[in-house]
Amino acid sequence: MSVNMTRLANGMTVVSDQMPHLKSSAVGVWVNAGSRSEDENEHGISHLLEHMAFKGTEIRSAVQIVEEIESVGGDVNASTGIENTSYFVRILEDDLPLAIDILGDILANSTFDEEELEREKQVIIQEIGAAYDMPEDRVFDHILEQAYPDQPLGRTILGTPETVQGFSSFDIENYMGTHYHGPNMILSAAGAVRHDDLVDLGEKAFSGFSKTPPKPLQKAVYKGGESRDLQKDLMEAQVVLGFEGCSFTDDNYYVAQLLAAILGGGMSSRLFQEVREKRGLCYSIYTLHWGFEDSGLFGIHAATAAEHLPELLPVITGELTRVAEDLTQQELERARAQIKAGLLMGTESPASRASQLSRQVVLYGRPRLLEEMEETVADVSVADVRALAEKIFCSGVPSMASVGPVQNLMWIDEVADRLGAPRPKA
Template sequence: MSVECTRLANGMTVVTEHMPHLESAALGVWLNAGSRDERQGEHGIAHLLEHMAFKGTHTRTARQIAEEIENVGGEVNASTSVETTAYYARILKDNVPLAIDILSDILTDSVFDSVELEREKHVILQEIGAATDTPDDVVFDHFSETAFRDQTIGRPILGTPDTVNSFTSDQIRTYLRRNYTADKMILVAAGAVDHDAIVKLAEDRFGSIASSSTETPEKVEAKYTGGEYRETRKLMDAQLLIGFEGRAYHAKDFYASNVLANLIGGGMSSRLFQEVREHRGLCYSIYALHWGFSDTGVFAVHAATGEEDIPELVPVILDEMRKVADRIDEPEIERARAQFRSGLLMAQESPAARASQIARQMLLFGRPIPNEELMERLENITTQRLTDLAARLFFDSPLTLSAVGPLDRLMSMEEISGSLSTAQGLPRSALG
């Protein structure tokens, strides 16, 4: 398998990987724009635009868009994140031209009909309501808002009922014109595809898109603030997130942070799962995560537990953080490397996963990253490097706490911070 890249005259990048012996393909357009690129008064418009793109063009109705791709057994979908938006399809190899035609149609010729807009607003309001009724969604939304207070990077992607209801078709077109430009677009195709044929189709269908926009302001650098959010609800369980500032994509410790998250709480063999769930039975769900953005990141532990277990659970989590800053054994890193390696290789057996993987690398680093280079980065992560990183993450970063549920027995912010601050002053041999 080999990855080929071509930049079109308007600045759009086309990347393909031919995967022998496959009869299907996955392809999509990934944009370097998301909810973070919304301006004042646009909260939620990136996500609304993603929905409206499928609601009809000048040549296809919403029903025709769905029927044409499903008539050939394919599927089409989209997603919006903080910094990216993606429109993608899975089809059999003979239907690649149809998929590209549909994607180009919805991205370049959508109508944004006012009747459809009001209908889709109602759908998104239901989506917001469903998220509000789901405690594990609420706890993450407020975690982001608290970690990046008063910044677009921390706002819920869905928007609010007030902002969604306020949008007009013209506002959607303004956001599209400013952000859906060729220099921000990457067309990726993997599977039974031919690079030259994909490039020609892209030139025909996407060549008219503007190269760039003079309206795009320079992105404001994110500032991690930390803080506390608590929402007491009468629930059967409590949702808890304890977090710290993570590392940006291009930071030296980005991959090390991912390995650390895996080691602490990335699977059934991780420290938190074994100690908290298996050994003590203090919760039914616990894991660690590391999210990287272009200029910052977050590292957090999420747990879902019953009210009666909160007093014991949080100190155990903090204790495991102290322990990992004191000692990490080589077999733990080897296990994390093996999990990363298997995930990398397994993704290359699926055209959809491989297309997404390539798109992510192109958006983050401007080029596909060879497996050998990724594994070399992992091999350079030592136990000393990880313990030093853990100490800096957990002891030097402002704390972010987000909690929803029965919280009367949850430690105070000062007690949690104090526990980690006390550990910072101890010699390594005294930790754990």
């Protein structure tokens, strides 16, 4: 693999990984602005902009955008996240110029037609309704709201029907004018791509974006608390127990990733074995560690029947305190192998690799070598993981969210007491 990076005159970064054995490439523009970049009166506008980018430009209709890509066998899509928005294309090697031309067109020349906007608002309102009907989606929205209340990081990506319905074309253009600048954008590609060609194409397609520095994010402030969404008609309860984790740039980020793998990263993990296999307390249990620019969320998700709720959290909290005391070298090595495999597998998919490169540029200012990340993981000791587990679970304020028949679920104050952790402030 050959990784190269260039900065254009307007501050936009171009990064690529040439993978000679492939005949296709994944190319996209990653904008360092997502739902977390929104002011309170802009809730949901990042996602609406992502949808509207495909609804017509000055030279292409919405149909023409997708027809041109699909006529050469490619596909185009986009995604809105908490801290970024991505627009990406999968394409064969010879069609890279078309992909870049279309990406540049939808980001520089979208018209945001009012009729298209009204139709797309209705599509998103239906999407919000569909998400509400999925308890597992809803519980993750709730945990972020409790962990980061009254701030952009704690708000949902989709927005609300009321906020979405209220946006105008002017609002979208204003938001785009605030965040879509060269220094805030990355053109990233992996697969059958030559870096010099990518730079030339990027210069042509994106030179119109200004060199204005990005607007700083509002600092994340983790607080903690509890949300109960009582739905007695559901058969299963969704529960997430959360704690403040580590940011992507924290020295302990990969320690937290290893801790998550040890506790709930697979069928051999502690929580899966103890809670599901030995006790049969749930159908699904796993851990997650989401890194943000300046904070992180460590979570345990479980889906279970109402009758198992009284026993569920006592068992989980017992495992959280125990891992800080008796974690073994064997468990660490198994988790290390999982992380290493994940890093390697991420380099085998052009789409994953292009996304990985863009994220690294945002966070570290450059792509990180695979060997560098493997070395970081290899340097983590049992003592490091135990110390972080003690810090996260026993010194940090917990958060909890639940959806379903959760009337018999333990309250958050008792969870904190069992862990010896501070209670959330009322």
